[in-house]
Amino acid sequence: MTFQQYIPIIVVGIGLIWIFIRSWRGQDVDRRIVFSFIGLTVALALIFQVMFGERATAIVRAAYDKIENLPEGSRILLSYDFDPAMAPEVHPMANSFIRHAMAKNHKLYLYSLWATGQTLLQESLTEVLEPEFPEKEYGKDWVVMGYKAGNEGVLNVIVTDIRKMYPTDVHNTSLDSLPIYDGVKSLKDFDLLISVGGGKPGVKEWVLFAGDRANVPVAGGSAAVSAPLLYPYYPRQLIGLLGGTKGAAEYESELIREYPRFADIDTPALRMMGPQTMAHVVIIAFILIGNVAYFRGKRKRRSEV
Amino acid sequence: MTAKLYTTITAITITALSLLLLLIAAPHALLAQSDAVAESPDSATTAVAQVPDLGPILITVEDFPSDAGEALIIGWEDPGYVSLPDFIEYRVTRYTDDSDNGMVIGTSVLNPEVIDGEASHSIAHSYTVAAVFPDHEVISARSEPAMAEIQWVAADKYAVIIIGIFVCAAVIFFIETAKRGKTLFLRRIAGLEAIDEAVGRATEMGRPILFVAGIQDMDDVQTLAGLTILGRVARTVAQYDSKINMPCRASLVMTAGREVIKEAYNVAGRPDAYSDDMVHYVTDEQFGFVAATNGIMVREKPATCFYLGAFFAESLILAETGNSIEAIQIAGTAMPAQLPFFVAACDYTLIGEELFAASAYLSEEPRQLGSLKGQDVGKALAMIAIVVGGISVTLAQAWDIGLFQVIESALRTAFNIQLPVR
Amino acid sequence: MKRQIPLIIIMTVGWVLMVSVFVPPFESWGEEASLFFDIIAVFAFFLGGGNLIRVHFTKINRKSEGWGFSVVTVAGFAVMLILGLFKIGGSISAPVDTAGTPFELMFRYVMSPLQATMYSLLAFYVASASYRAFRARNIEATILLIAAFVILLGRTPFGFYLTAWIPESFSILEIPNMAVWIMNSPNLAGQRAIMIGIALGVISMSLRLLLGIERSYLGGD
Numbered sequence: 001m002t003f004q005q006y007i008p009i010i011v012v013g014i015g016l017i018w019i020f021i022r023s024w025r026g027q028d029v030d031r032r033i034v035f036s037f038i039g040l041t042v043a044l045a046l047i048f049q050v051m052f053g054e055r056a057t058a059i060v061r062a063a064y065d066k067i068e069n070l071p072e073g074s075r076i077l078l079s080y081d082f083d084p085a086m087a088p089e090v091h092p093m094a095n096s097f098i099r100h101a102m103a104k105n106h107k108l109y110l111y112s113l114w115a116t117g118q119t120l121l122q123e124s125l126t127e128v129l130e131p132e133f134p135e136k137e138y139g140k141d142w143v144v145m146g147y148k149a150g151n152e153g154v155l156n157v158i159v160t161d162i163r164k165m166y167p168t169d170v171h172n173t174s175l176d177s178l179p180i181y182d183g184v185k186s187l188k189d190f191d192l193l194i195s196v197g198g199g200k201p202g203v204k205e206w207v208l209f210a211g212d213r214a215n216v217p218v219a220g221g222s223a224a225v226s227a228p229l230l231y232p233y234y235p236r237q238l239i240g241l242l243g244g245t246k247g248a249a250e251y252e253s254e255l256i257r258e259y260p261r262f263a264d265i266d267t268p269a270l271r272m273m274g275p276q277t278m279a280h281v282v283i284i285a286f287i288l289i290g291n292v293a294y295f296r297g298k299r300k301r302r303s304e305v
Numbered sequence: 306m307t308a309k310l311y312t313t314i315t316a317i318t319i320t321a322l323s324l325l326l327l328l329i330a331a332p333h334a335l336l337a338q339s340d341a342v343a344e345s346p347d348s349a350t351t352a353v354a355q356v357p358d359l360g361p362i363l364i365t366v367e368d369f370p371s372d373a374g375e376a377l378i379i380g381w382e383d384p385g386y387v388s389l390p391d392f393i394e395y396r397v398t399r400y401t402d403d404s405d406n407g408m409v410i411g412t413s414v415l416n417p418e419v420i421d422g423e424a425s426h427s428i429a430h431s432y433t434v435a436a437v438f439p440d441h442e443v444i445s446a447r448s449e450p451a452m453a454e455i456q457w458v459a460a461d462k463y464a465v466i467i468i469g470i471f472v473c474a475a476v477i478f479f480i481e482t483a484k485r486g487k488t489l490f491l492r493r494i495a496g497l498e499a500i501d502e503a504v505g506r507a508t509e510m511g512r513p514i515l516f517v518a519g520i521q522d523m524d525d526v527q528t529l530a531g532l533t534i535l536g537r538v539a540r541t542v543a544q545y546d547s548k549i550n551m552p553c554r555a556s557l558v559m560t561a562g563r564e565v566i567k568e569a570y571n572v573a574g575r576p577d578a579y580s581d582d583m584v585h586y587v588t589d590e591q592f593g594f595v596a597a598t599n600g601i602m603v604r605e606k607p608a609t610c611f612y613l614g615a616f617f618a619e620s621l622i623l624a625e626t627g628n629s630i631e632a633i634q635i636a637g638t639a640m641p642a643q644l645p646f647f648v649a650a651c652d653y654t655l656i657g658e659e660l661f662a663a664s665a666y667l668s669e670e671p672r673q674l675g676s677l678k679g680q681d682v683g684k685a686l687a688m689i690a691i692v693v694g695g696i697s698v699t700l701a702q703a704w705d706i707g708l709f710q711v712i713e714s715a716l717r718t719a720f721n722i723q724l725p726v727r
Numbered sequence: 728m729k730r731q732i733p734l735i736i737i738m739t740v741g742w743v744l745m746v747s748v749f750v751p752p753f754e755s756w757g758e759e760a761s762l763f764f765d766i767i768a769v770f771a772f773f774l775g776g777g778n779l780i781r782v783h784f785t786k787i788n789r790k791s792e793g794w795g796f797s798v799v800t801v802a803g804f805a806v807m808l809i810l811g812l813f814k815i816g817g818s819i820s821a822p823v824d825t826a827g828t829p830f831e832l833m834f835r836y837v838m839s840p841l842q843a844t845m846y847s848l849l850a851f852y853v854a855s856a857s858y859r860a861f862r863a864r865n866i867e868a869t870i871l872l873i874a875a876f877v878i879l880l881g882r883t884p885f886g887f888y889l890t891a892w893i894p895e896s897f898s899i900l901e902i903p904n905m906a907v908w909i910m911n912s913p914n915l916a917g918q919r920a921i922m923i924g925i926a927l928g929v930i931s932m933s934l935r936l937l938l939g940i941e942r943s944y945l946g947g948d
Contacts, residue, residue, distance in 0.1 A: 160413075225642075228910040284880065373751045462749055656924075660928070664941060673940060683931075
């Protein structure tokens with residue numbers, strides 16, 4: 001971290017010490033001070049681009065290791081199952097999966113079960129896949145299948161016969177003329193299925209209707225609010241899960257650490273974790289200060305009695 | 306006809322009809338399924354010499370379970386055509402008569418099954434399955450004609466029906482028990498006990514009461530639960546000559562809220578004090594509604610705030626704003642994700658089923674109290690199922706004990722039946 | 728009569744919906760009944776909109792306290808209504824939210840940021856609610872406090888660094904893993920228990936509604 005990035009930490013630290021002293025002296029902390037602190041913390045962290053290093057937890061590392069350890073040329077399906085509201089949290093995950101798969105020379109099949117997913121998928125192509133991997137060929141190394149309506153009904157079909165639901169790709173090219181689809185008839189022919197999203201259809205539907213039935217491992221990326229509902233599926237039905245911005249940041253940090261070519265990539269999740277981490281620390285500090293004030297007040301009342 | 310007699314007759318009729326449906330429909334459904342299975346005779350194949358004769362394509366036609374007689378499942382055994390290099394697909398054709406005019410109803414590559422979603426329960430259909438190659442086809446013989454069967458009870462919902470009848474029967478039993486004068490114990494619910502005190506506080510301070518019946522429409526049972534409590538709150542408000550303000554997110558809730566409050570004022574003998582402006586529509590937009598309600602709270606500073614109904618992300622915003630104006634807050638919702646916010650920020654919180662029990666609790670009417678007791682029987686059933694299921698699965702999987710494997714299998718079957726997707 | 732007709736409607740439609748779930752030939756009845764509700768709800772929009780205008784115009788006329796806010800409300804209502812109803816700036820046959828139309832621009836640059844602003848208030852309110860609520864008053868509150876610390880720390884890199892020294896065999900004691908365990912086990916168990924209770928409460932309430940025992944939502948007992 002640079003000196004500039006320490007400025008918010010110093011400022012917030014001094015402020016917290018001041019509030020602690022006030023509480024110790026028995027002065028109450030007005031809620032406006034709490035609000036100002038949160039606003040100041042997040043604003044300073046964003047302005048000075050505070051970023052902390054991340055290490056992947058086991059649940060994120062499991063997803064990472066799966067892609068890392070698959071033999072070169074493995075078939076990975078990535079499904080964009082989210083809308084613009086969720087995109088700040090989960091789009092970085094999808095981009096990380098694309099980078100990792102392409103760096104490992106796997107074959108990438110891009111699907112979407114949400115209508116809005118197709119636009120976001122296109123953004124990933126424009127911002128990540130095409131500029132960073134110009135050597136990869138469409139139709140040979142990656143393919144875009146696009147959006148199909150039907151939610152889990154789509155999965156019920158492609159688990160046994162992809163061409164029945166997708167006779168062509170998003171550019172209306174027959175699958176039989178795409179080399180990437182040689183030997184691929186159904187989801188059973190894939191090595192890994194990944195769903196990124198936080199609603200329905202999403203990771204749960206891919207686990208229940210695709211992974212379980214096709215007996216193919218499933219990994220997921222989910223918004224933080226939906227992630228707890230997916231933990232029960234880990235590790236048997238879901239081999240790994242990225243939960244919220246933290247999960248996305250952990251995955252990005254692993255990529256940067258293990259792939260020098262990604263050292264200079266844009267890391268939105270890691271950038272967002274700075275303000276989030278500082279806000280969490282401030283909340284923890286306020287909880288501690290509140291308890292200190294509570295016990296001090298209790299002791300004072302007892303001694304007065 | 307008195308309400309009592311009506312209730313009793315309705316309850317008996319429902320229970321009898323349900324049992325009758327089960328008794329009649331279940332064997333009928335099973336019979337229909339077995340009747341509808343039709344197999345093709347050993348089929349002659351129409352083939353050109355280039356394709357090796359791998360044997361007949363045997364077709365089965367079965368009725369689609371749990372439907373209104375609109376679908377049939379056509380299955381076949383692949384004699385090995387799928388693995389031939391130039392195999393394209395299997396194509397299923399439906400025939401309504403003996404002519405050769407058929408209609409292709411579906412294709413499949415690997416899955417040896419196609420669902421005909423346009424079958425009829427009054428017209429018999431026969432089918433052929435053809436293995437399609439670039440220049441030729443291998444067509445099976447036509448299956449025996451088969452008709453879809455109407456199932457009068459959804460087979461995948463037997464467990465739900467049985468449990469539902471059991472719980473409903475328990476509720477009705479305890480309603481009747483309560484009507485006979487038996488005293489039923491109910492634990493104290495602090496949030497409901499505090500209503501009178503909260504309204505009294507508002508009256509003393511000369512400040513209004515805010516009531517928010519959730520942000521869902523009248524089709525949500527939580528909104529109805531909120532409105533039942535509104536009646537009681539409004540009666541107390543009328544008796545104490547206080548003021549109530551009820552912003553609404555849905556127009557129908559506004560209409561219903563007005564009726565409830567108007568009637569409460571009538572019952573309290575204060576019809577003159579009622580005004581339609583007590584209940585007003587704000588907006589259907591979630592955060593627009595919250596912003597408006599927060600504005601009302603900050604400007605009018607109600608002394609008591611009630612949040613009773615379905616809430617989403619705005620729950621904490623409402624509760625914290627209420628906290629900032631130092632109002633007494635009584636909240637209740639059946640949204641598990643919002644309960645922690647209400648518990649943290651409100652003085653009293655009705656958790657889940659306490660919201661639905663409120664009307665019975667406040668009215669102390671025997672029939673309603675009996676329904677709460679019946680609900681507890683359902684809870685006991687859930688607890689037994691959890692304990693038995695947990696023990697069975699553990700013993701079955703850890704030690705392979707046969708009896709518990711049977712129990713586990715039965716429980717899984719009862720609660721997790723899956724049907725083919727149409 | 729005023730109460731009996733709604734009761735009859737409620738009971739009839741309620742039983743139709745029940746039957747439509749369990750009896751396949753009548754499945755479409757449930758969908759038809761839901762459509763009836765949708766149609767009524769749409770008509771109710773006029774009711775609500777009319778009430779909104781009446782209330783705010785009254786405030787403006789009387790120059791009651793806060794009447795300036797009412798001017799903003801009425802103006803916003805009128806502008807969006809006119810822009811959308813007459814599809815100003817776009818083709819009459821195109822969808823109302825066609826990109827580039829004033830309606831769509833107002834939605835994208837006014838409505839959406841306002842929605843995001845209200846939603847972001849939660850960040851501040853979570854902080855103030857945590858400060859106020861997480862006090863170690865008793866054993867249960869202390870357990871809640873410790874769980875909150877673990878979850879909050881577990882969602883930051885500090886949680887990882889604080890317990891990175893723990894050996895692999897005791898990795899469950901690492902704060903991030905503990906956070907996952909808390910969400911996955913006690914939290915989920917509690918949520919499921921509440922959901923079972925809620926489901927039974929809904930059954931009981933629904934039965935009271937269908938049998939006509941519960942009538943206070945219609946006004947009176």
